Every structure is written in C-alpha cells, then in structure tokens.
Amino acid sequence: MAVGFRNPKDFGSGLLFFALGGVCVVIARNYPMGSAQSMGPGYFPIMLGSLLALNGVALVIRSFLRSGTGFPKISWRGILLTMAAIVLFGLLLKTAGLPIAVIVLVVIGACASSQFRLWPSLALAVALSVFCVLIFVQALGLPIPLLGSWFPD
Amino acid sequence: MDLFSNLSIGFATALTLSNILYCFMGVLLGTLIGVLPGLGPVATIAMLLPTTFALSPVSALIMLAGIYYGAQYGGSTTAILINLPGEASSVVTTLDGYQLALKGRAGAALATAAIGSFCAGTIATCVLALFAPPLAELALKFGPAEYASLVILGLIASVVLAHGSLLRATGMIILGLILGLVGTDINTAYLRYTFDFSELADGIGFVVVAMGMFGIGEIMLNLEQSATRTVLVKRISGLMPTREDLKRIIGPILRGSVLGSFLGILPGGGAVLASFAAYSLEKKVSKYASEFGTGVLEGVAAPESANNAGAQTSFIPMLTLGIPSNPVMALMIGAMIIHGIQPGPLVMSKQPALFWGVIVSMWIGNLFLLILNLPIIGLWVRMLRVPYRLLYPTILVFCGIGVYSLNNAQFDIYLMALFGLLGYLFSKLECEPAPLMLGFILGPMLEEYVRRALLLAKGDPLTFVRRPISATLLAVAVLSLFVVMMPALRRKREEAFGDDK
Numbered sequence: 001m002a003v004g005f006r007n008p009k010d011f012g013s014g015l016l017f018f019a020l021g022g023v024c025v026v027i028a029r030n031y032p033m034g035s036a037q038s039m040g041p042g043y044f045p046i047m048l049g050s051l052l053a054l055n056g057v058a059l060v061i062r063s064f065l066r067s068g069t070g071f072p073k074i075s076w077r078g079i080l081l082t083m084a085a086i087v088l089f090g091l092l093l094k095t096a097g098l099p100i101a102v103i104v105l106v107v108i109g110a111c112a113s114s115q116f117r118l119w120p121s122l123a124l125a126v127a128l129s130v131f132c133v134l135i136f137v138q139a140l141g142l143p144i145p146l147l148g149s150w151f152p153d
Numbered sequence: 154m155d156l157f158s159n160l161s162i163g164f165a166t167a168l169t170l171s172n173i174l175y176c177f178m179g180v181l182l183g184t185l186i187g188v189l190p191g192l193g194p195v196a197t198i199a200m201l202l203p204t205t206f207a208l209s210p211v212s213a214l215i216m217l218a219g220i221y222y223g224a225q226y227g228g229s230t231t232a233i234l235i236n237l238p239g240e241a242s243s244v245v246t247t248l249d250g251y252q253l254a255l256k257g258r259a260g261a262a263l264a265t266a267a268i269g270s271f272c273a274g275t276i277a278t279c280v281l282a283l284f285a286p287p288l289a290e291l292a293l294k295f296g297p298a299e300y301a302s303l304v305i306l307g308l309i310a311s312v313v314l315a316h317g318s319l320l321r322a323t324g325m326i327i328l329g330l331i332l333g334l335v336g337t338d339i340n341t342a343y344l345r346y347t348f349d350f351s352e353l354a355d356g357i358g359f360v361v362v363a364m365g366m367f368g369i370g371e372i373m374l375n376l377e378q379s380a381t382r383t384v385l386v387k388r389i390s391g392l393m394p395t396r397e398d399l400k401r402i403i404g405p406i407l408r409g410s411v412l413g414s415f416l417g418i419l420p421g422g423g424a425v426l427a428s429f430a431a432y433s434l435e436k437k438v439s440k441y442a443s444e445f446g447t448g449v450l451e452g453v454a455a456p457e458s459a460n461n462a463g464a465q466t467s468f469i470p471m472l473t474l475g476i477p478s479n480p481v482m483a484l485m486i487g488a489m490i491i492h493g494i495q496p497g498p499l500v501m502s503k504q505p506a507l508f509w510g511v512i513v514s515m516w517i518g519n520l521f522l523l524i525l526n527l528p529i530i531g532l533w534v535r536m537l538r539v540p541y542r543l544l545y546p547t548i549l550v551f552c553g554i555g556v557y558s559l560n561n562a563q564f565d566i567y568l569m570a571l572f573g574l575l576g577y578l579f580s581k582l583e584c585e586p587a588p589l590m591l592g593f594i595l596g597p598m599l600e601e602y603v604r605r606a607l608l609l610a611k612g613d614p615l616t617f618v619r620r621p622i623s624a625t626l627l628a629v630a631v632l633s634l635f636v637v638m639m640p641a642l643r644r645k646r647e648e649a650f651g652d653d654k
Binding site for chain 2: 009016024027028035048049056074075082083086113142
C-alpha cells in the first residue's frame with residue numbers, strides 16, 4: 001500500500017482515538033484544573049483525554065509495524081436508513097403521536113433490510129402500533145400522546 | 154450456622170408469590186428474547202429495564218437476574234438448533250451442540266444444557282453464599298484508595314480477559330471513562346462536555362449507551378449479513394437423556410461448574426470466559442477428547458454449566474463491592490441505583506432480604522428453566538422461524554419507546570441512534586463495545602475515589618502504593634497486564650478465545 005500502514009483497523013481506530021482524545025483535552029482546557037490534592041473539574045478530563053490520544057498514537061504506530069486484515073466494508077444503506085428511522089421516530093413522537101411514529105419507524109427501518117417487502121412490513125407496522133398503544137399507553141400509562149400537536153382537538 | 158440462616162432469609166423473600174411470579178416472568182422473557190436472534194443479554198436487560206421501575210427493588214432485581222440467565226439459556230437453544238449462538242457465551246456450544254442436532258440428538262443436547270445449567274446454578278448459589286459475606290467484610294475495610302485501585306484492577310482485568318487487541322480494548326475503556334465524565338461534576342457542580350444541552354446535565358444515561366451500542370449497533374451489523382436461518386430440526390424427540398448419557402455428562406458438569414464459578418468471580422470474567430475455558434479443559438481431560446467437535450454431549454455439558462455458573466458468580470463482586478465485572482453487571486448496578494440502592498459492601502448487612510433473596514431466586518429461576526423449558530421447547534423452535542426482517546423493526550420500536558420512557562425526552566432517542574452508529578463503527582474496527590460500557594459505568598466511581606483518596610493523602614499519589622491492600626490490588630493489575638503481553642501467553646489467549654479465524 002502506498003501510504004505505508006499495514007493494519008487498516010489499527011490505523012483507523014488509532015486515528016479515531018487520537019481525534020476523540022484531542023477534542024476531549026481541547027475542550028477541558030477551559031475547565032478549572034485544580035491541584036492533585038483538590039482536583040478541579042478539568043483534572044480528570046485532561047488526564048483521560050491525553051491517555052486516549054496517546055493510546056491512539058500507539059495504535060497508529062503499530063499499524064505500520066504489524067500487518068492485519070483490510071478495511072472493513074461499510075454498508076451505508078442499512079446504517080443511514082436505521083438512523084433516519086430512529087430520528088424520525090423521535091421527531092414524530094410528540095408532533096404526530098405514537099401510532100404514526102411507530103408506523104414510520106417500522107416501515108423506514110424495514111427498508112434497511114435487503115429483503116424488504118412492503119406489504120408484510122406495513123402489516124407489522126400497523127400491528128405493532130396497535131400493540132404499543134394498548135400496552136405502553138393504555139396498560140402502562142406512559143405519557144406519550146396518541147395524537148400529537150399536529151392534530152388540534 | 155450463619156449460612157443457613159442467611160439462606161432461609163433468602164428463601165423467605167424469594168418464595169413470596171409475587172417474587173416467584175417475577176422470577177418466572179424474567180426467566181420466560183429472557184429465554185424468549187435469548188432465542189430471538191440479534192439480541193444479547195445486555196440489550197435485553199436495557200430494553201426491559203423500564204418495565205421494572207414500578208416494582209419493588211427486590212422484585213426488580215429478581216426479574217432482571219431472571220432475564221439474564223434466561224437469555225443465557227435461550228442463547229444455547231439457538232446454538233444447538235441452528236448453529237447460531239444467541240450470545241457470546243454460547244459460541245462454544247455450537248461446536249458440539251449443532252453436530253448433535255445434525256445426528257438427530259438435539260433433544261439430548263438441549264436436556265444436557267438444561268441439566269448442566271441447573272447443577273451449575275446450584276453449585277454457584279452455594280459459592281455465592283459462602284464467598285460473598287467474607288468479601289463484603291473485607292470490603293468494609295476499604296477506603297477510597299483501595300476502591301480506586303480495585304476499579305483500576307477491574308478495568309485492566311476486563312482488557313486482559315477480553316478478546317482481540319489489547320491496545321484497542323484499552324482505548325475503548327478510556328473512551329468509556331471519558332463518556333462517564335459528561336454532565337455535572339459532583340464536587341464542584343461544574344458542567345462538563347454538555348455542549349449546552351440541558352439534557353446532558355445529569356450525564357449520559359447508561360441505558361441509552363447500552364441500547365445504542367448493543368441493540369441498535371447490533372442491528373446495523375446484522376443487516377449486512379443476509380444469512381437465512383434454517384431450522385433443521387422439525388420435531389424434537391428423545392428429550393430424556395439415557396442413563397449412559399447421564400454417566401457421561403456428570404463429570405463435565407461438575408468440572409464446568411467449579412471452573413465457571415471461579416472464573417465468574419474474577420473482575421472482567423463472567424460467562425463468556427467460563428464457557429471457553431471449560432470447553433478447553435474438557436477437551437484435555439475427557440476420555441472422548443478425540444471426538445470433540447463431532448457431536449459429543451460432554452462438549453455441550455461443560456461450557457453450558459460453566460457459563461451458567463460464571464453468570465451467577467459474577468454477581469459476587471457486584472453485590473459485595475459494588476464493582477461490576479461485565480456489562481450485564483454494570484446494567485444491574487445502574488438498575489440498583491435507579492431503585493435507590495447504593496451497591497457496595499453495605500447492601501448485605503443493611504438489606505439482607507434483598508441480597509439473599511436475589512441469590513436464592515437464581516436457584517429457583519434455574520429450576521424453572523429446567524422444568525419449564527423442556528416441555529415448551531416446541532414453542533421456542535417456532536420462535537426461531539421468525540424472519541429477521543420482521544424482527545428487527547420490532548426491536549427498534551421497543552428500543553425507541555423504552556429509551557424515551559426513561560426521561561420522556563426525545564433527546565435520548567437521538568443519542569441512542571448516535572451510540573448505535575458508534576457501536577457499529579467500532580465493531581467494524583474490531584473494537585469491542587463491552588470494555589467501553591464498563592469504563593462508562595466505572596468512570597464516575599474512579600474519579601470520585603481517586604479525588605477522595607488524594608484529598609486524604611494531601612495530594613501524594615504514593616498513597617495508592619503505601620496502603621497494603623491498595624498496593625496488592627495494583628500489583629495484581631500490573632502483573633496481569635505484563636503476563637498477557639508476553640508473547641507465549643498471548644498466543645495461548647488468542648487460542649482460548651478462538652481468535653484464529
């Protein structure tokens with residue numbers, strides 16, 4: 001490989017740890033540090049952030065020394081659709097109400113599978129939405145609106 | 154003798170009608186979800202945790218513990234019947250269990266797993282009852298320095314005993330510790346890493362992290378594999394093992410239980426390590442060693458009793474020290490805190506009914522597993538046929554509603570999605586989410602103890618090595634780290650975890 005690292009997973013996780021540790025330290029610089037005897041809120045974050053960054057560096061160095069299996073393939077379709085379904089569920093829960101939010105979550109979530117079929121998913125969505133209303137709202141009494149703020153009564 | 158009076162308190166608590174019912178429900182739900190693919194015990198417990206909020210603390214813990222070993226048992230059912238381990242601790246069971254099923258002996262394998270689990274549960278309950286009190290007594294002598302060292306030992310042990318790369322596991326632990334910092338600093342009320350979100354002032358909820366990384370992340374991983382689940386076994390017959398079978402499995406069950414009980418106590422240990430170790434041990438000592446892997450009952454009996462014993466004894470450090478040894482126990486600690494119980498050595502003396510009730514309920518739960526699951530195995534087999542494309546949207550719904558119901562905050566839903574993505578990416582980089590979870594739970598404890606210890610010692614860091622108990626704990630931590638780094642042992646460890654694939 002032209003870049004020179006031989007273990008992509010070490011390299012990738014190393015960079016990730018280094019970046020996260022770095023961000024952690026940069027933010028914590030503004031927190032009062034205190035002393036060892038009476039630590040301020042910044043003491044632990046700075047120590048842990050630096051440790052994580054160091055750990056990342058060690059992984060990056062090792063990625064040049066020991067070879068490993070290649071970069072994993074990431075299937076964005078599944079991830080993005082799952083994420084989108086959950087976020088939409090959150091957005092719709094109070095605005096459209098529980099039944100609609102559940103249906104959207106199930107149908108969009110089901111699209112993430114390569115074996116997606118519309119009608120079974122719709123049937124499942126409706127069944128689950130009825131089930132959730134009965135169990136979570138009627139039986140357990142969770143404070144989730146059945147009809148959200150979009151539907152003025 | 155003390156032991157018997159303690160156990161009788163336990164029986165008195167666990168045998169009330171409502172607690173038996175919760176134990177039964179926990180075991181049943183746990184098995185059900187353990188049989189379903191793609192949901193391990195961590196995600197299961199996180200998902201069902203909100204349903205226990207209304208219960209009394211004892212009933213809640215009894216039910217959660219039931220879910221845990223129920224899920225364990227359900228996991229071995231799928232391992233035997235469809236060669237898919239329901240969770241990590243039944244990975245080894247697939248080796249011989251599935252071969253037995255192919256030979257038409259699925260019934261005997263399932264019965265062996267159930268009998269092994271029950272015997273292991275009995276032995277582990279005794280171990281718990283014997284070892285927990287002295288450990289709790291020792292822990293009462295602990296000051297903040299000792300606790301800090303103990304947490305460090307626990308964290309290091311979880312790296313040492315985890316599989317995969319050491320450096321990546323330490324990275325995950327530190328990241329977990331950092332995530333634990335988010336929220337209000339308890340000593341100074343200073344807001345850390347909240348990015349002006351008022352929802353983060355109380356910190357990130359552990360259920361959010363657990364559901365995201367173990368529930369949503371797992372779904373994203375599963376979606377990539379389009380493997381179809383084929384259930385070979387149509388009807389299961391011959392559930393009762395023959396006398397010959399019983400003779401063969403009694404040794405492995407006893408060895409597996411003892412080994413598993415011991416490994417479960419270790420910080421970072423638990424069911425997964427126990428099952429791998431017991432299988433390797435049995436492969437060395439068994440008369441039928443050469444037949445292992447072709448479908449022998451010993452290959453099911455040993456790991457199945459070991460993982461059950463380990464699962465149960467991993468409650469010891471959690472109940473006596475308040476230190477979780479694996480992510481499931483971390484969730485249990487979280488659950489106890491939600492119910493207003495501060496886990497630690499005082500639980501046993503202050504709440505004996507809770508402590509012993511939970512321990513005894515484990516034994517009762519195992520009895521349920523034995524007498525109930527064998528007759529209704531047909532139902533579980535039918536559950537196996539539920540296609541994943543219908544199952545995972547259902548999991549999404551339960552995770553979504555569950556996580557929302559914690560604080561009635563949509564913010565938690567978005568955060569869960571984010572942790573799902575993180576969990577997926579890290580799994581792709583072969584970074585295990587378990588050490589992160591452990592670090593996340595132990596982070597606030599570690600900071601608190603270190604700060605208090607250093608305050609008492611006037612800022613002198615040598616306090617950790619000057620106090621004998623603390624020094625010993627740290628020495629063990631450093632030693633175990635060095636031991637795994639030695640090349641010869643590293644190879645052994647990779648072998649033991651089957652990392653060669």
